[in-house]
Amino acid sequence: MDQLDNDRLVWMFTQMLRIREFEERVKRTFEEHPGVIRGHTHLADGAEASIVGSLATMKPGDQLMATYRCHGYPIALGTDTKAIMAEIYGRKDGLCGGYGGSMHLVDPGRGFMGTSGIVGQGIPQATGLAFAAQLRNSSRPPTPEPPQVVLSFFGDGASKQGAFHESLNIASLWKLPVVYVMENNNYNVSTRSEQEDANAANGEPLSVKAAAYSMPGVTVDGGDPVAVYEAVGAAADRARAGDGPTLVESKVYRLSAHGNIIAPPGVPLHYPEHEAITTFGNREEYEAALRGDPVPRFRARLVEQGVLDPARADEIANAVTEEMEAAVQFALDDPFPEPEAAARNDYVYA
Amino acid sequence: MAREIPYIAAVQEAIRVEMERDPTVVFYGQDVAPSDEDPLVQAFGRERVRVSPISETAEIGMAVGLALAGYRPVVELLMTEFMLVAMNQVVNEAPRLRYMSGGQVKVPAVFKAGYGFTAGWAGQHTGSIYGMFMGFPGLKIALPATPADAKGLMAAAIRDDNPVCYLINYLMVLEHGDVPEGEYVVPFGEAAVRRDGSDVTIVATGWTVGRALAAAETLAQEGIQAEVIDPRTLNPLDTATILASVEKTGRLVIADQGTRHGGASAVIAAEVAEHGFGSLKAPITQVTALDVTVPYSEPMEAYVLPNEEKIALGVRQVLGEAPVAA
Numbered sequence: 125m126d127q128l129d130n131d132r133l134v135w136m137f138t139q140m141l142r143i144r145e146f147e148e149r150v151k152r153t154f155e156e157h158p159g160v161i162r163g164h165t166h167l168a169d170g171a172e173a174s175i176v177g178s179l180a181t182m183k184p185g186d187q188l189m190a191t192y193r194c195h196g197y198p199i200a201l202g203t204d205t206k207a208i209m210a211e212i213y214g215r216k217d218g219l220c221g222g223y224g225g226s227m228h229l230v231d232p233g234r235g236f237m238g239t240s241g242i243v244g245q246g247i248p249q250a251t252g253l254a255f256a257a258q259l260r261n262s263s264r265p266p267t268p269e270p271p272q273v274v275l276s277f278f279g280d281g282a283s284k285q286g287a288f289h290e291s292l293n294i295a296s297l298w299k300l301p302v303v304y305v306m307e308n309n310n311y312n313v314s315t316r317s318e319q320e321d322a323n324a325a326n327g328e329p330l331s332v333k334a335a336a337y338s339m340p341g342v343t344v345d346g347g348d349p350v351a352v353y354e355a356v357g358a359a360a361d362r363a364r365a366g367d368g369p370t371l372v373e374s375k376v377y378r379l380s381a382h383g384n385i386i387a388p389p390g391v392p393l394h395y396p397e398h399e400a401i402t403t404f405g406n407r408e409e410y411e412a413a414l415r416g417d418p419v420p421r422f423r424a425r426l427v428e429q430g431v432l433d434p435a436r437a438d439e440i441a442n443a444v445t446e447e448m449e450a451a452v453q454f455a456l457d458d459p460f461p462e463p464e465a466a467a468r469n470d471y472v473y474a
Numbered sequence: 475m476a477r478e479i480p481y482i483a484a485v486q487e488a489i490r491v492e493m494e495r496d497p498t499v500v501f502y503g504q505d506v507a508p509s510d511e512d513p514l515v516q517a518f519g520r521e522r523v524r525v526s527p528i529s530e531t532a533e534i535g536m537a538v539g540l541a542l543a544g545y546r547p548v549v550e551l552l553m554t555e556f557m558l559v560a561m562n563q564v565v566n567e568a569p570r571l572r573y574m575s576g577g578q579v580k581v582p583a584v585f586k587a588g589y590g591f592t593a594g595w596a597g598q599h600t601g602s603i604y605g606m607f608m609g610f611p612g613l614k615i616a617l618p619a620t621p622a623d624a625k626g627l628m629a630a631a632i633r634d635d636n637p638v639c640y641l642i643n644y645l646m647v648l649e650h651g652d653v654p655e656g657e658y659v660v661p662f663g664e665a666a667v668r669r670d671g672s673d674v675t676i677v678a679t680g681w682t683v684g685r686a687l688a689a690a691e692t693l694a695q696e697g698i699q700a701e702v703i704d705p706r707t708l709n710p711l712d713t714a715t716i717l718a719s720v721e722k723t724g725r726l727v728i729a730d731q732g733t734r735h736g737g738a739s740a741v742i743a744a745e746v747a748e749h750g751f752g753s754l755k756a757p758i759t760q761v762t763a764l765d766v767t768v769p770y771s772e773p774m775e776a777y778v779l780p781n782e783e784k785i786a787l788g789v790r791q792v793l794g795e796a797p798v799a800a
Binding site (some may be wrong): 251287294 | 524527535537540541542566571577579
């Protein structure tokens with residue numbers, strides 16, 4: 125694992141800000157441009173540190189798979205935010221041409237191999253990517269490049285799926301180069317972990333599940349990008365060395381509701397308040413999470429450590445605001461796909 | 475050069491030949507080569523030939539991941555019903571990712587399994603359930619009915635850039651037939667006309683192809699010339715060949731081991747009813763399994779399945795030479 129120098133730390137802060145601002149603009153779209161976003165969106169606000177700290181460990185050739193809560197990964201990897209926003213708006217020049225939408229972003233050229241919209245189902249696919257990485261690692265000629273690893277992102281709810289358990293078993297059995305990053309936001313939509321997870325109900329971290337598959341399990345503060353970087357980086361090092369997978373439980377707090385409201389066409393969509401408030405009436409829990417918001421927390425830390433000048437931080441923030449404003453404008457101006465494009469058989473069949 | 479080998483050997487030969495020509499082909503699954511003495515392990519090593527736990531969701535999901543990464547996995551799933559355990563990966567992941575990505579990724583994976591093992595395996599291991607896969611665009615379905623097709627369709631499945639359900643009829647595994655040596659590919663979407671005829675078209679799938687050919691011989695003795703068409707793949711489905719035959723004969727009998735409702739037969743009947751109605755001189759007859767779970771006891775099992783006699787009866791009915799059952 126490389127040491128994080130000041131440039132890298134500022135890069136991490138910048139990516140966290142970009143993800144936050146992008147998600148804010150998605151959320152604002154529901155009010156500013158009603159009807160422009162259809163279906164269901166899921167925001168990564170609150171998980172920026174976990175996403176960026178994880179992706180900062182990636183080397184050339186590494187890959188990842190994620191869930192329907194997927195905007196943050198391609199943003200940090202450098203995918204054009206105009207294309208991502210246009211995809212969410214269902215436009216022609218969207219990242220996936222309007223075929224996928226918010227839940228199905230893909231950018232294979234940057235190692236982002238996709239998502240599943242179904243809870244837990246991306247985990248075996250990421251495990252298959254790791255099988256492929258193992259085959260490539262073992263068959264390639266000597267090279268100074270490090271062996272390749274795969275990052276598998278999923279939520280705490282997914283760890284109750286058979287797909288999770290089956291995948292961890294095989295990955296450990298075959299020593300596949302994969303890091304399982306569980307973003308534990310403590311809520312399955314509106315159900316709290318201790319209501320549906322035996323470990324959580326018994327006061328244990330969810331990372332104990334790793335022990336059942338003879339792999340290391342660690343729990344880390346997902347609000348601290350450096351801590352995440354170190355935990356995922358150590359796991360990636362282990363995977364690159366051929367020692368197999370690790371389960372990293374990254375504890376985050378989702379700062380928005382699970383998603384925008386679910387309603388039939390004609391009903392204006394919006395983001396309700398967080399389930400801590402709407403379901404459990406626990407406003408204090410949510411406000412405490414806001415006080416611990418990882419983005420300003422990391423900014424304050426970098427400023428305090430002298431890594432980042434406050435004026436420079438403001439410049440970065442202004443540039444990010446401009447970038448996301450441009451993304452929104454681009455997506456609004458971009459035409460819809462031709463309806464007939466829906467029947468493009470070459471996208472269905474090879 | 476062709477020589478006679480069993481259907482099941484033809485399947486294995488295709489996998490071996492394709493693994494030789496393409497280093498990205500990997501083969502794994504339940505009970506695949508547990509011994510290091512296995513010929514495939516000897517030939518290709520433990521990296522590319524693996525035995526997996528009984529974890530269908532992981533096995534199939536990993537095939538999707540391997541395929542996304544540029545490999546061509548062949549997953550041994552043994553029984554088509556075992557895919558039901560992992561239905562989301564089979565129908566809602568593998569065939570949809572190419573489309574949802576706007577063509578950025580592709581998923582070349584083969585899901586290999588047996589079906590139709592109506593040999594006393596009762597309700598959960600005998601099904602001919604491939605009809606349900608026809609409703610998932612992007613998912614291809616191959617039903618080889620001869621040893622040569624068993625080889626050629628497997629080669630085509632491995633080379634295809636889409637996920638393929640490659641389904642072996644377990645009643646046919648020991649049937650011998652001429653199979654070409656070396657590389658041999660049977661393209662998808664091209665039906666085979668197994669027998670020429672002018673009076674009636676019988677579209678038959680998998681195991682029922684042989685039953686239809688036998689029925690056609692019986693009918694020939696009665697002066698009825700049946701044309702027998704084997705679609706070979708249900709998705710893509712070669713409706714053009716079927717429609718051309720119906721245009722010639724004016725009559726259609728469909729023989730399929732699957733159920734009547736929601737099955738392959740219903741889809742073929744609907745295509746011909748819509749696009750070949752002007753050619754039809756009689757209603758289409760479907761000779762399928764009954765809409766029941768396949769029972770264990772032999773007489774009951776036989777009762778629910780199509781067979782040579784039922785196909786011949788169906789032909790006589792569309793020709794007006796036998797009463798149509800109420």
